[in-house]
Amino acid sequence: METLSTPLVSLPSQTNPESRTVKNDGRNRLVFSLIDQCTNRRQLKQIHAHMLRTGLFFDAYSASKLFTACALSSFSSLEYARKVFDEIPEPNLYTWNTLIRAYSWSPKPIESVEIFLRMLCESPYFPNKFTFPFLIKAAAELSRSRVGQVFHGMVVKLSLGDDVFVLNSLIHFYASCGDLDFAYQVFVRIGEKDVVSWNSMISGFVQGGCFDKALELFRGMEAENVKPNVVTMVGVLSACAKMKDLEFGRWVRSYIEQNGIKMDLTLSNAMLDMYVKCGSVEDAKILFDRMEEKDIVSWTTMIDGYAKLGEYDVAKSFLDVMPTQEIATWNALISAYDQNGKPQEALAIFHELQLSENVNLDELTFVSTLSSCAQLGAMDVGEWIHENIKKQRMKLNCHLTTSLIDMYSKCGNLEKALEIFNSVERRDVFVWSAMIAGLAMHGRGRAAIDLFFRMQEAKVKPNAVTFTNVLCACSHTGLVEEGRMLFNQMEPVYGVVPGAKHYACMVDILGRAGLMEEAVEFIEKMPITPSASVWGALLGACKIHENVELAEQACSRLLELEPENHGALVLLSNIYAKTGKWDNVSELRKRMRVSGLQKEPGCSSIEVNGTTHKFLAGDNSHPLSKEIYSKLDEIVAKLKSSGYVTNKSHLLQLIDEENMKEQALNLHSEKLAIAFGLISTNPSQPIRIVKNLRVCGDCHSVAKLISKLYDREILLRDRYRFHHFSGGYCSCMDYW
DNA sequence: CTAGGGTTAG
Structure with a gap:
């Protein structure tokens, strides 16, 4: 029998290259079987060459066979696949679908859409029920709401609206764009829901933070006699983790055992994560020790768990005994320190990492470390990273760009931040927002607002963070009129519903400018309950304008919401001191002493x-x-x-x-x-x-x-x- | 000859 361990020289080569009509005879079947057995790119290229020689490549069906291997096998590259595709004279629908599929997984899912459009223009085919799941998957990866909606429309027009595969991919798409209502509408209208329909909707709800709805659906499955599988349980455990409901998590575990659902690696990892997030590293450790197969996620989850508990030594000991030291684990430790307010420790790990030779720093290392540099104002380390990014010729993606801009801004080098901002090709909403924040914190309010409008010209949609930053710019620079205008436009013009932070910013803007009455009126008219930060902003304004009476009110409202907030009392006592009310100051001090509240040391x-x-x-x-x-x-x-x-x-x-x-x-x-x-x-x-x-x-x-x-x-x-x-x-x- | 859903870090 011919296999690929046999040299490819023995490929049949008698087909006449002149003849372009190739029959599906036995020889071709041999070539197809060889394609299936390919294990590396060299073999694939040899077969490609052979098929060109024999003319087999010019048969659309045969070309599609070869192309599938090029596009989907793990050892091939999309770049090569694309070259092969462009050589195929008349790709059939299967081939088009395969290319769209390959791109939908790739780092550049937008290419799927471009290929799809090319297919509509250049080929005689209409998309079919196989095209859409790939295409919609790409739209989900892109989180491009409008794009997916257009595909949904086409699905309906092409009468594919009752295909369960297509509909399931639409559930996933809408959920990943945050449109849970649409996702649910698609879900309920599926006549014959299969387990994937349920799973897609459950994970959609979990990712969108609607845990109750996710669990309700999980119970609904039982009622409709759909048996949950591994993927269902991953979703349910993920919900437990996010709700921090350990008791329910333990129940899920026994449910899995009783229903004979096989614990695969992903499910075990999801359970580890649940235990860690619910605060039981002990349970996680027991499971971890029993797991036969562990991967980088398992190790990272454990390290993260210990690091977040502050048990950094244990976390590090895990890192030391890992079978293969992978950068992801180091990154987990760095980012755990970083996010737990221990940036100095994060930098210490980073220094250790710099010294070790067998691990290569990656983009995530830099992103986490830059965040610590930003927290600390450690610009030397930040600059070292920047230099290294250049040396490695690492491409500046939006993540890295954002981190660098943030680091330079927070370390006081606004010019450098601007330089980076101006030099990059791609700017997503985070990059723009970071730059606006940078200008804001340096008191360049006008420039921040200008940038906000340039962002519109660049067709990047501002999000909630962008507005927080631009409003912050207004408050730092005293731009009351501009702040009011932007705030009022948020929802009607930009579709961003103002949240607690935005209200707090607005109170800050008005209060700082001395418009105390308007600020109070603004708070009274708020459609959501004023948060502690809203009262904090009012209190801050009272300090500037020495309004003792209002300060007392704001402070007591703030303490109702956050009894532990010592900052409020400190601020109030500052106001008393500023207005010479030393009796009140000492009374407050006593109150703080009695309740054990202490001023955060400067x-x-x-x-x-x-x-x-x-x-x-x-x-x-x-x-x-x-x-x-x-x-x-x-x-x-x-x-x-x-x-x-x-x-x-x-x-x-x-x-x-x-x-x-x-x-x-x-x-x-x-x-x-x-x-x-x-x-x-x-x-x-x-x-x-x-x-x-x-x-x-x-x-x-x-x-x-x-x-x-x-x-x-x-x-x-x-x-x-x-x-x-x-x-x-x-x-x-x-x-x- | 093709398809859809899952865990960690950001």
Whole structure:
């Protein structure tokens, strides 16, 4: 028997190349069987060559056979397949469908649509019931609502609207575009639902966050006698995970056992994830140890579980004993640290990774690490990554572009962020939104709004995040009129329903501008319950405009929603201090002490030569502490001789002695960081500081003066925005 | 000769 272990030289080659009509005789069948047995690209190419020689390639049916192997086999490439396709003189419908199918899986599903259009123009065929599932799958991958809707229309017109395969793919499509209502309408109208119909709808509901509906359907299956399978259970477990319902998860496990559903790798992984998300790493570990087959997902899930619990050592020990060290697992650890507010630890892992030789950093490594750099303001590491991306000639996709823009913006280098933004070819909604956010946090409100409109010209639809960012820009720059207009257009013009964040932004815009009555009225008219952030914004405005009465109301509303929110009390106490109500301040302090609420300690960090130094107020743990304090004394003396008077209302605590007050202010973490920056960085370099809370008024005035007296640029990022101090001025124009 | 649904990280 001929197999491919036999050299391909023995291929039959007697067919006359002149004759283009090739019969399906035995010899052809041999070629087809060889195609099926191909295990690598070389063999495939040899068969291709042979078929060209013999003319078999010019027979549409035979060409389709070869083409299928080119397009769908794991060892071939789509690029090659495409070349083969373009050589086929008259591809048949099967061949067209296969190419559409191949692209629908590929990283470029849009090509499916392009091929489909070509087919309509160039071929004599109409799409059939096989074409649409592939095509609709591509539309789902693209999340392009309009495109899929057009296909749905064609399905109906071509009378394919009762094919269960086509309809199932439409359920999946609508669900992945977030149109759960449409998906459900398709679902209920299917006459003979099969298990895939149910599964598609269940996963659709799970992914759309409608867990109750998903579980309702799961029970509905039983009622209609459709037996759930592995995929059903994956969906149901995923719902448990997202609801964090461990009890139900355990019930599902026994259901799986009782119904004899075979636990395959994916189902086991889904169950691991359920246990981890529901907080039982113990159960996960037992299952993990019993699993015969484990893949990268299993390991990653475990590592992620331990890392999120803060058991980083255990997480790392998993990483060390993994059979193959894959970058995905390292990425999981980095991103777990990053998202759990431990960016420094994330960077430590990244450094370890840089040293290990057998793992190659990938795009996700960079995305997660850049996010940590952004959090910390660690621009040196961020720049290293940027350099490396260039060196590796890694293509800047939208994910990476967004991360880089975010990192540079948050590290204070807005120009670099803009440079990247202007240089990339592709900009999706996230890229635009990140750039708008960057401009906003640097106080370039006008530019942010301009960019928002340029985004419309580029035909990119803004989403909820875009609006949060652009409204934020308005609030930082005091653009009340623009903010009002944008907010009012959100739903009618852009179809984005304003959420809690947008309302909070609007209250912030109005409140900061001193339009307190309008802000209150705005809150009263809100169609959704005002969230804590809405009251927080009002409270913040009360601080600026010294409105004690309203502040008290806002604060109590805020505490109703978030009793643990110490920030609210701190803010209120600041307002009391600012208006000289020291009795109220001390009463509040007592209340905070009694309830065990503590002010989040202010902390400033500064990166010098790739190392981040952290300072708390009054901190003397730094090795250069002595030098820092003497620098601070020098600064204070210089400030005083230039006529500066401390504004003591910025103090939270009631401190009796006047000079104590002054001292406490002088020990604020940002001042320590600036002093350290002055002694440890090159005078030509700006001093870059990141503060976890908002900068206090006194520190703000002092920073302005230092920038002038020492002729140094200071970039201070606080919780909300950037302050560029230079020549005695701040970029926020004291509006913050 | 072809098809649709599933787990992790972002």
